[in-house]
Amino acid sequence: MKVANYPAWSEAAPLPTLRGGCAGAVIDERLYVLGGGLSAKRPVAHVESYDPATNLWQKHRPMPQPRNNVVAAVLGGKIYAVAGLVAPADSTEEQPLENLPSDRVEVYDTQTDTWASCAPLPEARVKPGLCAVNGRLYALGGRHGDVNTTSIVSYDPAADVWTKVADLPLGVRHAPAAQADGMIYLTGGWSPNGDKGDIHATVWRFDPASNEVTEVAAMPEPRVAHSLVEVDGQLLALGGVTADKSFLKSVSLYDPTIDRWTTLDFEMDPRGIFAAGLIGRQVHVAGGWIKLYKEPHTAVQTHAL
DSSP: OOOSSOOOOEEESOOSSOOBSOEEEEETTEEEEEOOEEETTEEOOOEEEEETTTTEEEEEOOOSSOOBSOEEEEETTEEEEEOOEEOOTTOOSSSOOOOEEBOOEEEEETTTTEEEEOOOOSSOBBSOEEEEETTEEEEEOOEETTEEOOEEEEEETTTTEEEEEEEOSSOOBSOOEEEETTEEEEEOOEEOOTTTOEEOOOEEEEETTTTEEEEEOOOSSOOBSOEEEEETTEEEEEOOBOTTSOBOOEEEEEETTTTEEEEEEEEOOOOBSOEEEEETTEEEEEOOEEETTTEEOOOEEEEEO
8 A cells, every 4th residue: 555645634524413432434335423422421322424425414313322432343234333431320411420331232224224232241341442353343452440451352243142252461442443354453542550541552463263462563653542444454543642642643554464554644633532434545534532522523534545
């Protein structure tokens, strides 16, 4: 994949419901943006999709329960929305309460615009890495209660069962995952340490065939709350937050065949915890925060590769 002389990002039609903490998934040449929050304590259930051919957004049936910091993946032509933060039962619009980690798993059929419930995660978690490989979902890490879990669990949609398959060497949250050539890569993330915790550049490769976890080349800089998109067997790490808690503009490319990261010669508008997806030869980003849990990004942007 060529990494020089990229054109600039261009703006697309704005997301109808501005929000951060949302998930993204691509089906039938459309980017679906699911859930998120209007603030840290105000999760939403909105589902909207973008058609780059018409530059128009369409609203869909919302998720059964509002969820902030939800993650999503496509499996069997359907979108699975997993984990996240939910408001406690006694939270109100006038007095919203601290949200709680969720074990909830729901599947959305884009053809019928309907949602169905699936077996819950073995443990509630926030922002695990989520990826679909060989007919199964894998959830890696994430926040469980006040700590990060190291657990990697696999979901069999035919049996509607989750099974623990391995552990990460380090528990991280807000570390996105993506697959390349059947391997799952979990990138960066945050772990508690002292007052501010640590943001990592570490990358773990998980082999679903052997359930082995291996550390591979680290990203050029630490990242958390970023997005990871597979392109031609390589991985794009976009945006997020770096070690000094500033938002990143940089975009990095990982080639697993040579185990090397390259910082590309184009930048994006900084944003964190946002939806991203590849449609054709264009990367689309939508939603997310420019001030975490306080100010959502207003622009939807596209970059041609």
